[in-house]
Amino acid sequence: QALLRRRTMAFTFYALIQTAILFTNAVAVLHEERFLSKIGWGAEQGIGGFGDEPGIKAQLLNLIRSVRTVMRVPLIAVNSVCIVLLLLFG
Template sequence: MAFGLFSLLFVLLLFVNSVAILNEERFLARIGWGRQITDPYGQESVKARLINLVSAVRTLMRIPLIGLNIVAILYLVLLG
């Protein structure tokens, strides 16, 4: 049970790490995921919400990710 739970948490950590390192100018703007202005009707599309989520993860999770990565690395080194 604990092995499956740790594996799931580790995969989630790797996914958040991958979202956090995406560069908006180099990668996201090329595929059309740069910052966009909302439509004239004031409704946000799913794509705009995902862009906002990526931006929020990059901004808010930078410092906590450092600590979580250190904990994960220590756990893997000490307990294998």
């Protein structure tokens, strides 16, 4: 029974990792002109003035831009590893 519990815990942890990777992929492929500007989240939206606290919308836009910039190359490697693991272990 302890072995069965370990297997389900490992599956749950892997599912959590896979969910995080899929979410990061979804954020990385958002196109600013095609999708984000249609819902009012484009680049032309005001971020705020100097010294102003950025709102939640500005922080989310900054997070999306940062993920698209920084995570593009590491996501290729992580996705490749996940594909190989899924091919080997199902």
